[in-house]
Amino acid sequence: MEDYSNSSPLLWIVTADAALESIVAEIAALAGWRAAPRLAAMDEASTSMPATPPRAILADIRSGSETEPREIAKAAEYAGRHDIAFIVWTDMRRLDEADALADGSDAALLVDPEPAEAVYALTRARSRQGNRAREKRGESRELMRLSDELVEMARRVAALTRDDEGGGVRADPLSYRGAPPGHDGALGAAGAAPTIAPERIREMIRLRRMREDEFASDLFADPAWDMLLDLTASRIEDKPVSVSSLCIASAVPATTALRWIKLMTDRGMLERRADSADARRIFIDLSDETYVRMQRLLGQMLAGQTPPV
Structure with a gap:
């Protein structure tokens, strides 16, 4: 097993996709992390606390991903038990599943992220405790606005180097909003009927x-x-x-x-x-x-x- 004793902070990557592992490792390096290969990560996760504990874990939950669900669940449980950052890399097709898995935790979800978004998420994970303190002081809204502006600026710069436009998700203004199949619950408030069409x-x-x-x-x-x-x-x-x-x-x-x-x-x-x-x-x-x-x-x-x- 590779020695990470001189690496700080350490990021564990949980994925069965070697290509994604390589991409995340490169992005992690830009944010000041040292990425551990997924097999080494999960081997070390089998113990209560490795010699060099990670500061964050990134799990792959994407369409077509062959990452074992039990590995993801194990990584999520480990992150929660040791109060370290947990980041999920997903796509729109599996976003609901990834969000449900992260429900009740402080997991950060990256959805088909631009490199700038991924770098930001990993940079924010390094100052996780500081961000929590600032949020408790009521500064979270302004921090989010600033971070969104920084990510958008980076996305625009990246778009200048390619022909296609950066990837946002837009609604179809005319056709959007039907109930998901199998829904059997009512969301309307009890009492007086709505007054707005x-x-x-x-x-x-x-x-x-x-x-x-x-x-x-x-x-x-x-x-x-x-x-x-x-x-x-x-x-x-x-x-x-x-x-x-x-x-x-x-x-x-x-x-x-x-x-x-x-x-x-x-x-x-x-x-x-x-x-x-x-x-x-x-x-x-x-x-x-x-x-x-x-x-x-x-x-x-x-x-x-x-x-x-």
């Missing part, structure tokens, strides 16, 4: 997406508001919204959307619940208080003849 909220969302046909989307990026609008309309329609669907509704890269979902959940604005028909999926809903506030605010905003954007 969901079609009017969907029109607001459609107009917001139309702006991006003429101008760069980052000029108007406001993922928290886009998600609140979508969740309000979906609740009135009594349709559940999965994590992956909400990321699409945010009109920003999924990794960025996930950070906003976590922030609003931590603040009690959003609530998570398991899909009774599929344990690999989590639904997101507004808290009752947030729903009432959105009804009141949208009622005032939509009082005129022209829907606001």
